[in-house]
Amino acid sequence: MRMVAVLAAVALLAASGCGADHDDTPPPATVEVFTWWAEGGEKAGLDALITQFGTDCRGQRFENGAVAGGAGVNAKQALTERMIRHDPPDTFQAHAGAELLDYIDAGQVADLTGYYADWGLRDVLPAGLIDDLTVRGKIYSVPANIHRANVVWTNPAVLAAAGITAPPEDLHAFIEDLARLKAAGVEAPLALGRDWTQLMLLEAVLITDLGADRFAGLFTGATDWTSAPVAEAIGDFVTLLGYGNLDRDALDWPQAERLLIDGKAGYQLMGDWAAADLTAKGFPGYGWFTFPGNGNTFQWLADSFTLSTGAANLGGTECWLKTVGSAAGQQVFNQAKGSIPARTDVPATGFSPYQQSAMTDWKSAVQVPSCAHGSGCSQAWQSAVNAALRAYSTAPDPKTLQGALAQAATRFIRS
Structure with a gap:
């Protein structure tokens, strides 16, 4: 009996030792976010959004999949190659609107229409923008900004x-x-x-x-x-x-x-x-x-984020998208990047004189899309x-x- 007790005590101590080095908190889940924001104001905006994501989505870790290149020229090529290999990131940056048609037709992005209702986005995004984002009755991305x-x-x-x-x-x-x-x-x-x-x-x-x-x-x-x-x-x-x-x-x-x-x-x-x-x-x-x-x-034009079909971390990606579409996320991101919020309810305080003028125009000007x-x-x-x-x-x-x-x-x- 003494030997049994000693062995039990040793096992308990071993378990306690493991607990000292590795607590029961699970490691953070990773969300791979693919962008072309790698320098200048674009990177500053992404960094601000990452910080907001860390606040909003505790337990999730941001993995930066940035590929540098003006207007995403290099990133789009790299993304295409990954899609061919069936190795998509959890979410990727794309210009909102017609640019997403190829991904939609290939079944590579998920329908986000329900999230727009859940997160109240239809109430804070211009109706014209919602129309331009809608393809065959569904919406496939969340805009982070307007340029x-x-x-x-x-x-x-x-x-x-x-x-x-x-x-x-x-x-x-x-x-x-x-x-x-x-x-x-x-x-x-x-x-x-x-x-x-x-x-x-x-x-x-x-x-x-x-x-x-x-x-x-x-x-x-x-x-x-x-x-x-x-x-x-x-x-x-x-x-x-x-x-x-x-x-x-x-x-x-x-x-x-x-x-x-x-x-x-x-x-x-x-x-x-x-x-x-x-x-x-x-x-x-x-x-x-x-x-x-x-x-x-x-x-x-609008930088937006998608939900890749079969994303490895669905919950984390949903939280990223919610942050992207939130008033707080759009405020910190756009103040740093130089763009303006797609939402019309973000206060102009803290934005540059140019941004404030653009925010005013966004609410009243005639909106047309950009093929470029x-x-x-x-x-x-x-x-x-x-x-x-x-x-x-x-x-x-x-x-x-x-x-x-x-x-x-x-x-x-x-x-």
Whole structure:
């Protein structure tokens, strides 16, 4: 009996020893979040959202699956390869809207419609945005923010040296100001980057020359890509390219932005993530205006998150998505990233002057989607348009460019 008692005591001590090193608390569950936010204001926003996730979702651990590259070019390729291997992350970043069509058709993302009711998102997101997020009656992503695409950023010192002290009233006046910069010796009056950034510029010109409704109709079939107004817009676009840097196809948007910061350019058309990036790079004195002729049109794009079909950590991913869509999550994320909340109930306190103006416009302006950032067209359509722009750089013929754009619309437009 004594031996039994000793053995029992030893076993108890052994168990106690294990408990001292390894308590009964289960290890945190991991949520792999796949994004392209790897630097600058984008990473700052992600870091703020991760902190909020840690507060909201205790017991869950964030695993960063970021792949760097402007507009997600590299990340989308890496994600495609993972999907082919049937190795999806729990959740991945995508531009809200038509860009998700390929994932939806492939059955790679889950229906989130019920969460919108559970979390009250229909009450705080604009009805137009809900409509754009809805595909065949279902919603497949939660937007973290709203970005505005049709914004021109300026170097006020460069403009002032050329005698330019106010934003141009229309596209004709903008072209005149570009000519003044060129005459003043500015190397590249309009800073330009690679294909998708050129598509942003083309879209802004199309909004000016067609108007908001006819522009939106380009992606629904209501507006003909072969029409004379589109030809006129392409002509204006070509004129603007003539005031840009010759190495545009070799630069991503941050490199093009550097021309603006260094005083080698006066203007850059870029989404409003540039605001946070310019500040982070020590250039807080930038100016901005809506692209000339766009009026009160707000060309939007939204970073959103999905629930991958068969996500390994369903509960943790649900908590991540709830944080992404929450007022607290959108406040801390967007203040750091430079975008604005998709929700309309987040107070403007703590946001920059630019963000506050964009938040006001988001509630009242005419909203149109962006093909360059996936809210207006599918990834395949976007790729075809970017290829047409690259081809134009090699063999610049406006009629050929218009024909290629029309052909892309014919191939990919969906009812």
